[in-house]
Amino acid sequence: MVTVHAETPPALIELKGIRRSYGGTGGQPEVEVLHGIDLQIHAGEFVAIVGQSGSGKSTLMHLLGCLDRASSGSYRFAGHDVSQLDSDELAWLRREAFGFVFQGYHLIPTESASENVQVPALYAGLPEHERAQRAAALLTRLGLNDKLDLRPNQLSGGQQQRVSIARALMNGGRIILADEPTGALDSKSGEQVMALLHELADAGHTIILITHDHQVASQARRVVEIRDGNILADSADHSVPIQSKAEPLRLDPSQAQYAAANTLWNDLRESARTAWRGMRLNRVRTGLTLLGIVIGVASVIVMLAIGEGARRQVLERMGTMGTAILYMGSRPPATGGPSGELTEADLQAVRELPEIRYVLPVIGDPTTVRYGSKDKEIYVFASSEQMPAVHHWPVEQGRFYTEAEDRALAPLVVLGHKARQHFFPDTPNPLGRQLLIGASPFEVVGVMSERGADSGAQDYDDMVFIPYRAGRARVYQTQTQPDYVVMQAMSSEVVNEAEAAIRTLLIARHGREDFGIGNAAARIQAEMATRRSMSVMLGLIAAVSLVVGGIGVMNVMLMTVKERTREIGIRVATGARQRDILRQFMTEAVLVTLVGGTVGVIAGLLVGAVLIVSNVPVVFSVSAMLGAFACAVATGLVFGYMPARTAARLDPVAALTGE
Structure with a gap:
């Protein structure tokens, strides 16, 4: 356990000799973006890191926010060596200590303003009603009390950026990492956002502002200029002690193993809600995906019912000869x-x-x-x-x-x-x-x-x-x-x-x-065994439809992962672990097959009813219906795993910059 005392404050963030290189594998040349960065940031500081495009400032921000790892050098956060933290501990750190504000707002387009703000608290395990209350309070504080249920495309750029700031503050936002927060805004909206950042700094938040605009950077209390991966200038006055109004930051990464221990149910509900909304927004694609599952389940039920009906009819007729x-x-x-x-x-x-x-x-x-x-x-x-x-x-x-x-x-x-x-x-x-x-x-x-x-x-x-x-x-x-x-x-x-x-x-x-x-x-028993074998064969043939439906689920989930790459990056930046992303997409795949399985059972019963009316011998089996339904769900698990694993393993930085 480490405590940062305001009287003689050690650096909250300390970088020594940080280097970051890309490439160098698969025949690609190695490119070094950061060249031995040394930087200290204390709690309560309002720091602007300024530099032109390609200077390495965004890479530095990703390293500071624990979205990326340095190729070499030392990064200590509140006295802890970040390189020694595993992926769950890094996710916990992002969730508990950092709040991200991006130039492109990076709001989830299918979620309302309130739901976007609640995302970090979801992974922190905050109950739903508490999340909603806190999100409403933050949005009201930022002047968006009448925009809670609007989606991002219904908000102006300045309003979206304020939603992004509210999201950064949802879990406390002790450190605000703002990447070009005014870059996509008009001058008035930009001034409002900067005023908000000043208010947060005055309230004791540590603000790290990434920008290429020297005029915006000049509004910070400390300016660090970076060029070509090196720090060119730093206006810090180390002779003046930093006085922070914030409570001392206590960091214990070992708590990561307990983080979100009570979030399983919340995660499942959130995943199901997100999946259902996505299914409604993409009705045609969802319908075509479900069709394979529906046909598969209905075919298994009907084929086995016809086979059992034929078997019993033969058994009844042969019963006059005596089955024993x-x-x-x-x-x-x-x-x-x-x-x-x-x-x-x-x-x-x-x-x-x-x-x-x-x-x-x-x-x-x-x-x-x-x-x-x-x-x-x-x-x-x-x-x-x-x-x-x-x-x-x-x-x-x-x-x-x-x-x-x-x-x-x-x-x-x-x-x-x-x-x-x-x-x-x-x-x-x-x-x-x-x-x-x-x-x-x-x-x-x-x-x-x-x-x-x-x-x-x-x-x-x-x-x-x-x-x-x-x-x-x-x-x-x-x-x-x-x-x-x-x-x-x-x-x-x-x-x-x-x-x-x-x-x-x-x-x-x-x-x-x-x-x-x-x-x-x-x-007679040999003939009945042959009949049973025929029924099993019919069931297996029908089960092929389930496999085809499963492949359809996998294809759609892969498309979904590609379409929602940026959303995955947002969720990771706000504290989601790999297992959270895996669980979300697995839940979505299973929900698709649950719906398909349910509709398939109903369709099978309806087809069977028509056959009965047509005097075709049909005997429904509850075990066959349960088995077909279970196979549909298993199909979602099996064929949804690969897309879900792909989503969970996405690089956070690449995901955030993806489309």
Whole structure:
């Protein structure tokens, strides 16, 4: 901690042997602008540094204001070696000690007078309401109380310069660095600005005035003349002690690590506000940039919704075949010998396995079926009452037979859709009619809904269905075991485990593998996996739009950085750190993608609604919408980083002089 005492004041600013060179890399010649400058400035002094263009005075000002670093020599500020300060400490020093007043005013064109004045306090972490109050007080003090909400292009040159002075004073402005403050003003406005600088000097501010005009310089209390990078003359009278009205300046650069610790929220709000204003001012460009993000997000949502809708539609249709179905039948063992026999005890043991939900023995064979004068060879399907549940196949008319009726060998029959049309084309209600199946009469108790034929299989709609036990007793008397057994696992996820459990059980019971198990669910699951892969592929294709949109964001942000180069320099001069600039432009990029992502989600839902109205199977996924939105935001982070880093790494001096 260093304290400057007014009684025996050491120099506030002390330069020894300061040199500044440019070039010398990339084959460019090295040009030395400052040639060993020695200069001391005390607190409370009003110093004018005067020189012609090219004399090095602006370079000297940039070094004094910690916007640039010397190539060699020593710069001590309040006793601290400035060359030992890192970038954050230099930013803190600019924010706490210096206030810049530029010839070109250097006001941010999109901000109001009040908002321009508040910029230094933003990076100092001052709360918003306090910033606004202090800015209003400063502008009122400078006669601009009715101009708070006007933008720079609505102010005269003299008014803009007063806004610049108010900004320099926002954080205290202990040292005012004024670079040609009257150069762009008419004589009256110039006199007003000089009068303000005199008032500030009288109030104890240290004023360093950079000018080429000797008449303006003569109004200062000390004149330093510079020519060709050397100090030619200095009017300082070192025999007279400097009396400053200001409080002693205490400088502790270690506080830089705490500076703006409470400004994150303020910075984010400010960045979002600035970005939103820029988006509104550049509506067409913003709209075109957002279009890529909107299309990308909407495409991902719609494509995945269509894919999921198609998958579920296929699953529903294939569900009638059973997504957890296994088929089993007798066969000779691989080692030779007779075929095995599946007994009722075997089937009961399989039913007791925890992986199995249903066990459906089936006997079926084409058999002559008659009604009146009509007869037809029809596949008579003898199975238990669980057949509709296993095959997800509802009864359309009447009912299906029950377990009790099966045990009682009840002669009941349920017709397939086409079988009903064949035997009862003109009878609305065939229930109660008698069919002759083989030589046995069966009463019609129900009609199945239309199902359609499975690929490579007989048409189920052309069958009739009778109870398993009644079928064995009345139609298939010679059958000692089912033709095959249909089994349904508890879920499609445990089909393979169920198959293994059945095989293990029956080998233990038979002592050999004299049966075969067909896993129909595996084929269905493979097809569903293919459908899922297609959905993922559609989603990936749609995601390309997000990448294209991200590239658009990057291009626009690079253009924005180029357009706002001077603004970046202004913010750095008023105390912004590299991370503050990086955060600002990253926030702007993310805000663009947030808006694009939101609009994209809405657009995707609207497109999906139109498809639903058009009878296209669409199933929206909340996870897909959240994922697409998150990808849009991630796109802003990824593609906004490079432009933001470019902005953060801009040289402050080059930025201030840029367009």
